Amino acid sequence: xxxxxxxxxxxxxxxxxxxxxxxxxxxxxxxxxxxxxxxxxxxxxxxxxxxxxxxxxxxxxxxxxxxxxxxxxxxxxxxxxxxxxxxxxxxxxxxxxxxxxxxxxxxxxxxxxxxxxxxxxxxxxxxxxxxxxxxxxxxxxxxxxxxxxxxxxxxxxxxxxxxxxxxxxxxxxxxxxxxxxxxxxxxxxxxxxxxxxxxxxxxxxxxxxxxxxxxxxxxxxxxxxxxxxxxxxxxxxxxxxxxxxxxxxxxxxxx
Numbered sequence: 530x531x532x533x534x535x536x537x538x539x540x541x542x543x544x545x546x547x548x549x550x551x552x553x554x555x556x557x558x559x560x561x562x563x564x565x566x567x568x569x570x571x572x573x574x575x576x577x578x579x580x581x582x583x584x585x586x587x588x589x590x591x592x593x594x595x596x597x598x599x600x601x602x603x604x605x606x607x608x609x610x611x612x613x614x615x616x617x618x619x620x621x622x623x624x625x626x627x628x629x630x631x632x633x634x635x636x637x638x639x640x641x642x643x644x645x646x647x648x649x650x651x652x653x654x655x656x657x658x659x660x661x662x663x664x665x666x667x668x669x670x671x672x673x674x675x676x677x678x679x680x681x682x683x684x685x686x687x688x689x690x691x692x693x694x695x696x697x698x699x700x701x702x703x704x705x706x707x708x709x710x711x712x713x714x715x716x717x718x719x720x721x722x723x724x725x726x727x728x729x730x731x732x733x734x735x736x737x738x739x740x741x742x743x744x745x746x747x748x749x750x751x752x753x754x755x756x757x758x759x760x761x762x763x764x765x766x767x768x769x770x771x772x773x774x775x776x777x778x779x780x781x782x783x784x
Contacts, residue, residue, distance in 0.1 A: 575764045577601045578651035579610040582658035582669030586612065589704035589745040593737050593756040594657040597702060600760025608760075609647050613668040616643040620667075621674040624681060632685045634678040644679060649690070653698035653732075653763045656720065660705035663715055673723070697729045698768075700759050706740035730768040733759050 579597055583590035594610060601608045618638040629635045648654065658669040679690045701720045703713050717734055724731040737745035737752030745752050771777060 574605045574607050575652040576650055577606045577608045577760070577763055578647050578654045579608065579760075580648075580654065580656050580669070580672065581610065581612045582656065582666040582672070583612075583704070584614055584666070584668065585659075585742065588659065588742050589737055589739045590657045590659050590702065592743050592745055593702045593704060593735065593752060594655070596753040596756035597655050597657070597700070597735075597760035600757035601763060602760075603757075604761045606760070606764065609651070611643060611647060613643075613672055616640055617668060617671050617675065620671050621677060624678050624683060628678070628683065632683065634675070636675075640672075640675050641679075644676065648676075649693040651697065653700065655700035655702060655759065655763070657702040658704075658716070660703055660707075660712055660716065663712055665716055665719070695728045697727065698732050698763050699724045699729050700732045700763055701734045702756055702759070703734065703736045704745060705736065705738060708738055725770070731770070732763055732766050732768055735759050 579594050579601075581591050581594045585591065591612075598608050598610050616639040619636045622636065624634075627635045634641060656665075656669060658665045661667070664670070676694070678684065680687050680694060684690065699720060701717065703716060705712050713734075713736055720734075721731050723729075735752055735755045736750075737756070738748045738750065739745040767781075769777075769781075
């Protein structure tokens with residue numbers, strides 16, 4: 530089966546006003562630039578990495594990834610979009626038997642470049658994946674698994690890698706042919722736990738319904754507008770994940 534925010538706190542603790550958009554019935558595609566503030570006070574601008582986990586270059590995941598890119602670029606973010614198929618050719622192996630003498634992964638593909646040059650420097654990452662058997666694509670799962678080689682204690686610079694993996698802004702874009710809400714719950718939970726594990730902020734989930742290439746453009750839920758809004762709001766939208774002892778206001782939104 531292939532089915533494929535008020536006041537916001539930045540990672541540094543600095544606060545800036547968030548724009549209250551994000552609902553798909555408020556915007557038309559391509560209008561984020563007119564609705565969201567530019568990052569004029571942020572120098573350099575925040576870095577957003579968009580990772581596409583679909584094997585289809587022009588499929589629904591890729592179409593929504595481009596919408597995320599449009600929204601992010603419209604507000605001044607520095608955006609990099611990568612297709613995981615271009616960088617990963619293998620799953621994670623037994624690091625105890627295949628690690629190079631200098632501790633690096635010995636698999637001869639481009640994962641290390643993607644991880645060190647694009648992922649670690651990014652302030653935010655949006656994962657775009659089809660829903661395959663109610664989980665992420667194999668490419669997306671392999672990306673998460675392959676990071677182990679560099680944050681495991683057996684890698685000499687693992688402490689520095691862990692520090693740079695942490696405290697990012699995370700977004701999720703899903704493409705599926707099923708409208709059934711439960712089809713994506715396992716993936717959402719996985720990304721939520723990843724965000725918690727790395728002390729990151731899970732910003733939002735966008736889900737588009739479609740099977741044929743670019744069919745999400747016909748989804749009446751307007752996922753392309755939502756994806757564009759996610760890109761534009763990645764670094765300003767309020768996120769919350771309270772514990773019982775979390776200090777917080779009695780209000781969620783400013784009037």
